[in-house]
Structure formats: structure tokens, C-alpha cells
Amino acid sequence: MRHQIAGKKLSRSTGQRNALRRSLINSILEHERIHTTRAKAIAVRSALEKLVTLAKAGIKGGDQKMVHARRIAAARLANAASVKRLFDEIAPRYEKTPGGYTRILRLGMRKGDAAEMVLLEFVE
Numbered sequence: 105m106r107h108q109i110a111g112k113k114l115s116r117s118t119g120q121r122n123a124l125r126r127s128l129i130n131s132i133l134e135h136e137r138i139h140t141t142r143a144k145a146i147a148v149r150s151a152l153e154k155l156v157t158l159a160k161a162g163i164k165g166g167d168q169k170m171v172h173a174r175r176i177a178a179a180r181l182a183n184a185a186s187v188k189r190l191f192d193e194i195a196p197r198y199e200k201t202p203g204g205y206t207r208i209l210r211l212g213m214r215k216g217d218a219a220e221m222v223l224l225e226f227v228e
Contacts, residue, residue: 114144128140132148133190134186136225137224139211142220151180155181201227210222
């Protein structure tokens, strides 16, 4: 039983799961929308929303909080370009939005294995 265990395993080991989550988040920060399976989108969405909230709090909190928030984001993303884009472009866009920065749109089934495909994107 998985009582009080957050997140999905996605049929991967811990390292593979963390790498997948990191690469999907970096991709959506770079392109602002990605095509992926529904399970992966649901698993990544909460981490992405938390990063945007972290960036918003860093911007609002001043210089010390900004540095701390950037370091936390850099540790989670491991990509300087994604951190810069998150703090300079994406977080200021949602400054007055209390949450719900992303949406999941269903696209149908993938032909090869009938996995449900979705479009994960930032809300305008």
C-alpha cells in the first residue's frame, strides 16, 4: 500500500523518473507547450506549477528571496536558460494569477500503443 506517497512512478526507477520530469519541465519552459501522454502530463503539471509559484514569490519578495528562489529552481531544473526564462518571462506574466498556470487538452489516442495523448501548455 502506498499510503501518503505523492507522485506517480511512471514505470521507471527513481533516477529515470527524475530525469524525465526535469526534461519535460525544461521542454515546456522552452516551447511553452508539449505533446506527451496523459500520465506524464499529470505527473509533471504539479511540479511545474510549484516552480512558477516559487518564481512569483521570489520576484515579489525582493533580492534575497529572488536569489534563494533562483537557486532552488536551478537545482530542480539543471538548466540555466530555463531558469532565466522562468523568472524573466513566465512568472511575471502570471503575477496576478493565484494559480492554474497550465492546461491539459486531450488530443486522442496514439496509433502505436493507444496511449492517450495530451497537449500540456501554459494558459494565456
